[in-house]
Amino acid sequence: MPVDALLIDEAFQANSSQYYQVASLAPTHLLVGDGGQLNPFSPIANPDRWRGGPEDPLQTAVGVLLRNHPSTPVHKYPISRRLDGRAVTVAETFYPDLAFKAAVLRDRRKLRLQPSTVKKPRARFLDHALDHAAAEGWAHIELPHAPVLTADPELIDVIVTLIKQLLGRNPQVQCELSQRWTAIARTRVAVGVSHNEQKDLLRARLDAAGLMEIVVDTANKLQGREFDVMIAWHPLAGLPDPDPFHLDPGRLCVLLTRHRHACIVVGRAGDRALLDAIPPTTPAYLGWDPDPVLDGWDVHRSVLEALAPHCMRA
Incomplete structure (x- = not known):
């Protein structure tokens, strides 16, 4: 009707x-x-x-x-309610034609962690990343360059350990919704990945560690959801050659825009070197202007540049 x-x-x-x-x-x-x-x-x-x-x-x-209908009016929403000002500095790389800012005032959102007590070098490194993410809203952990399997065992270990150390430091948040310090529920912490294989192995490891409430899913399933703290498995981590799936800017955008307080990106040093090489050849289609591979290439480079002040090399 x-x-x-x-x-x-x-x-x-x-x-x-x-x-x-x-x-x-x-x-x-x-x-x-x-x-x-x-x-x-x-x-x-x-x-x-x-x-x-x-x-x-x-x-x-x-x-x-x-x-x-190219004359159709387009109205652009100039603010983000999920992301704060710190997050916008990276997220804006996904929207080159849209100038926007955060709806929440600067310093209104805060993430507080208890002091670190760990002694081992790797654990101290991860706690330093947590401290940086709590203060700056971002941390980019770069593991050493290495070609790896899709479900990289070392990267899985790092993510599981990172979550354990985060929860072990009694994380609390304060925001525009409540000025009282509130403990972060485990369901408000998520890990975003690109492949079901990564999701399944991480799910098994987290369940074995008693962390069943932590959300783990692919970017496709996390689209539209929101969390306090997000850990993003970088799509290019350990990838020997780029391809349209992993270069998709939308996938990276979802992974890096689910959080309200902090996002920790975990990748490898080779991700940057991969994008410094010559872009792959791509097919062309008459009457079709976009090139998703080259667009993704440019976006990934811009994101890594925006994350550079938050990069921590293991």
Whole structure:
């Protein structure tokens, strides 16, 4: 039954074929969404055969609307309610065409940790990263360069140990919602990964350590969720060669924008060297301007530059 107006939420995550199914319901459309996150994907073989066409089913709902109706008004929301000012300095690299700032006032959000008592060098290094993240909102841990398996055992060890040490220091937060210091619930701490294999092995290790409440999931499943502290397994960590999946800027954007207080990125020194090399050749399609691989390459470089003041090399 036709209606007066059609409102589509998460419009950047809806593909154009889904939009086509409901577009005739109303003459007026309002599409709402976040253009920095993961684009829709298709399980069919060779979906790129339609690239460049005005009705390409792999375009986002917003993309197909603007492609066929370029005069459509676009309204940009200039603030972020989830991210504070510290987080915006990195997150803005995902939105080069959108100037925005944090809705929360500076220094309104605070993360407090009890003093460290560990003695071993690796544990002291991780506690230093926790202290930096609590103060600055970010920490970027770089393990030594090494080509590794998708489920890197050393990186898993670091993440599990990091969570143990975080919880062992009685983390408390204060924010615009409450000026009282409140203990962080374990369900408010999350680990974001790129692969189900990484998720499954981390889940097993955390469960074995009695940390069943800690959230572990892929970027696809974490999209739209919010936590106090986020640990992000960098998509390029230990990768020998870049590819479209790991270079997807939307995946990195999701991993680095789920937190309210602090985000700790864990990767390897080779991630930076990978992006200093020559970008891979990519296919071109008539009538289709974006190049997701090269766009992702540029975004990843910009993010590493923004994280440079927070980088800690193991």
